[in-house]
Amino acid sequence: MLPLALIYGLVIYIRNWMFDKKYLKSARFNFPLICVGNLSVGGTGKSPMVEYLVELLKPKFKIGTLSRGYKRKTKGYALANQFTTALEIGDEPMQFHSKFPDIAVASCEERLVGIPHLLQDAPDLQAIILDDAFQHRSVQAGLNIVLTEYSNLYSHDFFLPTGDLRDQWSSAKRAQVIIVTKCPFDLDAASKQKIIRSLKPEADQKVFFTTIEYGLPYHIFNHGDEWMITPRDEVLLVCGIANPKPLKEYLLAKTHTYYQMDYSDHHIFSIDDLNEIKEKFEEIEAKDKMILTTEKDAVRLIKFTEQLASLPMYVLPIRHFFLFDEGQQFNELVTGYITNFQFNPAT
Numbered sequence: 001m002l003p004l005a006l007i008y009g010l011v012i013y014i015r016n017w018m019f020d021k022k023y024l025k026s027a028r029f030n031f032p033l034i035c036v037g038n039l040s041v042g043g044t045g046k047s048p049m050v051e052y053l054v055e056l057l058k059p060k061f062k063i064g065t066l067s068r069g070y071k072r073k074t075k076g077y078a079l080a081n082q083f084t085t086a087l088e089i090g091d092e093p094m095q096f097h098s099k100f101p102d103i104a105v106a107s108c109e110e111r112l113v114g115i116p117h118l119l120q121d122a123p124d125l126q127a128i129i130l131d132d133a134f135q136h137r138s139v140q141a142g143l144n145i146v147l148t149e150y151s152n153l154y155s156h157d158f159f160l161p162t163g164d165l166r167d168q169w170s171s172a173k174r175a176q177v178i179i180v181t182k183c184p185f186d187l188d189a190a191s192k193q194k195i196i197r198s199l200k201p202e203a204d205q206k207v208f209f210t211t212i213e214y215g216l217p218y219h220i221f222n223h224g225d226e227w228m229i230t231p232r233d234e235v236l237l238v239c240g241i242a243n244p245k246p247l248k249e250y251l252l253a254k255t256h257t258y259y260q261m262d263y264s265d266h267h268i269f270s271i272d273d274l275n276e277i278k279e280k281f282e283e284i285e286a287k288d289k290m291i292l293t294t295e296k297d298a299v300r301l302i303k304f305t306e307q308l309a310s311l312p313m314y315v316l317p318i319r320h321f322f323l324f325d326e327g328q329q330f331n332e333l334v335t336g337y338i339t340n341f342q343f344n345p346a347t
Contacts, residue, residue: 005162012159012168019137027112028140031119032127032341034334035141037134039154039171040164042242042265044147045181045210045320047092047296050131052320054100056331061338062124066114067093067131069107071266077117080105086299091266092131094299111139127338134175135167143337146175148199149243150183150209155198172199177333179208179320182246187211187323208330210320212246217290217314220298221305227290227314229254234286236260238277238293238313240267240300247294247316258292259284269300274307281311290314 018024038044057063069090078089086094089107097105104122108114111133130141148154157163180195196207219225233255240263251258281291291313298315
C-alpha cells in the first residue's frame with residue numbers, strides 16, 4: 001500500500017500548495033465560524049466535541065451546526081425539522097438535532113453553499129460550528145480546532161491507505177487549537193510535554209488534552225429510564241463507529257462480560273440486522289442483561305420502534321473532559337472568539 005499512500009500524499013500536498021498560493025480560492029465569511037476537524041479518518045471524537053461546544057455556547061449565543069451529512073440519502077442543503085430522519089441529514093447531524101432541538105442543525109456537502117443557506121434560514125445566529133470541515137479549504141473558519149487521538153497522533157501517522165491520514169502533518173499549523181483526545185485519565189505532566197514536543201505546535205497555538213467521560217446509559221425511547229452498569233451485568237454491544245476500542249475497554253472494566261456485534265462506521269441498520277441483534281441477545285442466559293449502543297448508532301436504530309419495543313436497549317452518552325484543569329481556559333478561548341469577533345460592515 002505504500003506506493004498508493006505516496007501518490008495520495010502527493011495529491012494532498014499539491015492541493016494544499018494551490019490553496020496556499022491562492023491558485024485555489026478560499027472564502028472568508030464576515031461571521032464567527034468554529035471548525036472542528038482532524039487530519040485522520042474518524043475516531044478522534046469530533047461529534048462529542050461539537051456537542052461540548054454546543055453545551056458551552058448555547059446559553060450565551062444563538063448558534064447552529066453545519067455538517068456534511070455523510071451517508072445520508074439526500075443531496076444538497078437540508079435543515080433539520082421535527083420530521084427529519086438520519087437518512088435525510090446524516091447520523092451525526094441527527095444526533096445533534098435530537099439532543100439540541102432548540103438550535104439550527106443543517107447538512108450540506110459544500111460548506112460554501114451551506115453557510116449562506118443556514119444564515120438565511122436562521123438570521124439570528126451568532127456563530128456556526130462546522131463539523132468535520134478542516135480539510136475543506138474552500139471556507140476559512142476564524143477558529144479551527146483540530147483533534148488528534150492519544151494512541152494515534154497525527155505526528156506518528158502516515159497517509160492513507162498505509163496509515164489513517166487524509167491530510168498532511170503541516171496542515172495542523174492552520175489551526176488555532178489542537179486537542180489530544182482519549183487520553184488516560186491519569187496522564188502525567190511529563191507525558192503531556194513529550195506529546196507536545198511530538199506535535200511541534202506553533203508558538204501561538206494552544207494544545208489541550210481530554211479524556212473520555214461516559215454518562216449513565218439511557219433507554220433509546222425513554223431518556224428518563226437510566227441503567228447503572230454493574231459488575232454482574234452482561235452486555236450486548238451494538239456498535240458501528242470508527243474507533244470502538246475505548247468503549248470496549250470501558251465495558252471490559254465495568255461489566256461481568258460483554259458480547260459485541262460490530263458494524264462499519266455509519267452503518268445503515270436493516271431489519272435483518274435487528275433480527276440478528278435480537279437473536280444474539282436471546283442467546284445470553286444471564287438475568288441481568290442489556291443491549292448497549294452509542295448515541296451515533298441510536299439515531300440510525302430509533303426508527304425500528306416495533307422491533308426494539310420489547311428489548312432493553314440503552315444508549316451510552318459520551319463527553320470530553322479536559323485534563324490538567326485547563327477546561328476553563330479552553331472555554332474562555334472559544335467564548336472570547338465569538339464575543340470579540342470583529343465584524344466588517346464593508347465585507
